[in-house]
Amino acid sequence: MALLSKSIFKKRGLDKLKLKASELLNRTIDQHVTLAVTGLSRSGKTAFITSLVNQLINEGNGAKLSFFDPVHHGNFIAAKRVPQKHFHVPRFDYDSAISALTSEPATWPEPTHGISELRLAIRYQPKNSLLKYATDMATLTLDITDYPGEWLLDLPMLKQTYQEWSKQTHSLMTSGSRAEHSKCFLTKLEKLDPFACASEELLAELAEEYTALLHCFRHELGLSVIQPGRFILPGDLAGAPILEFFPFPDLASLDGNEYQNAPDDSLIGMLRSRYLEYKEQVVREFYREHFLRFDRQIVLADCLKPLNKGKESFADLELAMTMILESYNYGKSGLFSRLFSPKIDKLLFGATKADHVTPEQHAPMVALLNQLIHQNKQQLNYDAVEVKTLAIASVKATNSGVSKHKGKDVPVIQGQPLNHSGIDSKENVFGQKITVFPGAVPRLLPKEEYWQSNNFNFIEFAPLSGLNKHECLPHVRMDQVLQFLLADKMI
Template identity: 40%
Template sequence: MSQLSDLLFETRVATESVVDFLAGGRLRLGVTGLSRSGKTVFITALVHHLTRAIAARPEKGGETKTQLPVFRALAEGRITSAHLDPQPDYSVPRFAYEEHLAALTGLDRHWPQSTRRISELRVTLEYRSKGWSLRKGFGQGPTRLDIDIVDYPGEWLLDLPLLGKSYAQWSHETLDAASASARAMIASEWRGLTARSDVKARYDEETAQKLAQTFTQYLRLARSERFALSSLPPGRFLMPGDLEGSPALTFAPLPMSDGEELPYRSLGREMERRYEAYKSQVVRPFFRDHFARLDRQIVLVDALAALNSGPEAVRDLETALTGVLTAFRTGRANLFSTIFRPKIDRILFAATKADHLHHTSHDRLEAILRHLTARAIERAEGVGASIDVIALAAVRATREAMVRHEGEKLSAIVGTPVAGERIGHEIFDGVAEGAIFPGELPADPRDVFKGEALAVSDEEADFRFLKFRPPAAMLGADQKPLPLPHIRLDRAMEFLFGDRLS
């Protein structure tokens, strides 16, 4: 039955790919990242830059300026139109672009709500090709590219490896990880309850719910800013959505062996059933309906949070990123795969919040992220996928300045901290600006596993998690907000879909 289901799925995907190809250029871009990595801000900024840059472009003969000089098709003036179109999947929630843009650019500017479910948005680019177009050769009209942006929580991505693991194997790995020094303290209540549970005892719902609740509490604590751990499947336990309270999300690991015989109505047997239901009813549909159809992918990474939390968080982030890249179906794109079976042929890892560091540290941030993904990148490149790593800020909330401190001129970043943020004894009101001296990242990326990642003094340690408000938006001649400043958003665009606009 499973093989027949897989065959039907592959046939459906191939049919959809052929229809998409003949209908015109289409690219499905996956945007993901673990919690607080900036997925919503990235998509909003990308779409705003594309649609606004064309609308605000001066008439022919006027001076052409762009905030996206590395994005060649735009810099060369070959993109003639950029606008939002209805998304192709009517059953998937629409990405709330207008709402998120209003949050970033309104009078009470603030960061939008983070991604908690899958959503889609289509932005269509019409452009002048530099050469012969395959689709023009087929007589399909003007050259255009429909970019279908698929936004989904990175925590869901970490569930894909579960498809190849039994309940006993997953339980062993999860319990073993929870005994490590970085997790033992926050997992103590759940581990204690698990140790007192008998896998062969008769199942009762109260015990199952208590185990699931304490297990979920452990996952939430591990994800908090204090610990910043990343490898925390099952992902839907942290973002349950409509599944909250369902049996498919009411299970927890128990110590047992593969092939162990358990009584029919035992606690262990029921937990195993619910784990298998989670894989078949939650994980597999996500893979088949959304993830397996992607062409390009960007993975946003809040590396600074892990660096601030120390080596254990960095190691855990490395494990999570390896799992993420292992989940992708990668390979070199060719005409056959484009028409019949899309594969992810380009993946971009982006270390976000680069505006929290001085530009002299951006190369070091990229080097650290490249080091954390080295094993996974080697595997993906071996099958023909192109991978890049950048330091990025889709919206730049700070500016750089030289500030005199104790008689010495130091490089600082300046921005408006969120109300309630503090530097030392000073508490900000959300209006006044503040200058901080960002820590210096290590020159050797291997040092992030050895001790404190950021070289800051005890006095400066409070500055690490300072949150800044988005910058105030400037208005264009039409009194609508212009795109906000960024760091390397154009480089991300060029890598992810610039080649499709040649």
């Protein structure tokens, strides 16, 4: 009898232990990745996230994900959208985006203006890891965050005083094509006494003018370095007084003591305190609340539009990329690593809209983007962040082929141009497809002669017609994107 109860106890103990072990295992089985998607406005973030979600939830219907091992090796089971993690962050509007792309006529999703989130639960069968002995099915939870790259452009401000920032911004405003547009605003500022008492109304009025200038730099001149980035993409801060400041010219010529002791209600005192508040409440806050949590990051860049726009636009994109990459400065002495210690272990650069060029131009696209990020990329590699660059089209809008020109085979693409794409409407009645060789992408950062003999025209295309929301969207290398970002979590 005593022997029997002893063995029952032993069995119960063992069962308990087994249960505990299996609970523990389940906790480790369920993996989690927080993926951040960024890039300057119009770089293709919304199209990218829509395609990524679409490829995963419709896997098996239509386009293939041959280079994504979990699909290729048959351990991918299914993916579905589930309620997002943070209810206070706007939801990424997948439904509207996919409806636009699959409507007749198909249109691109509407521009977005702030941060948004979406969560996917991806089921897979573990095949290689130890998990295969424990379970037939594991779940990878994927949190995707879309946020404007413009917000990262504000990062360098954290290191600058208001005086330093004003000096740098003023010199930017007085050079290149920005100068002509800034003249009127700067003349107005020169007439103001920085130590005179200022009103909220005056500040609001001038900040509005400065914001209009930033919009003009971005949208009319095609420039990328916009500071503060929040001014053109304010998200939920639209109209808040914290966004009402601007650089004040010639602060260096002011008496240092007088500047330091300027009263809080003077023009310069008000500008300085708004600037400091902006740095603390907006820039630092974003990093604390969001940036800190990201595991993996994709930075999208449209290099083709700045190539179309010319030398200044391209140089500005280069500067913007450098500023954006400061966010990933892991150097031990880096200010940002101490402030935020980001835990990102994989960083992907996507040269978007690769379907705007013929396929043999994809390698030069990658080489060019690599050149743009060269210095920073080396730093990142050194600090053990895995970095990759790919030429991608999230939603392929053209078909590629070969055409005969003067007896020679010439690579071409065919698609339907968007009506504002610069194609003469007399040459192309809207709705007709065109077949073109849009031009060669330079492998290296273009030199002076290049801009003079510039003979390409990258055209914007409408999405292909007849797409179905329950099938995979046509794409270029989205499977390689998934392979880099997720495959190691699904083995």
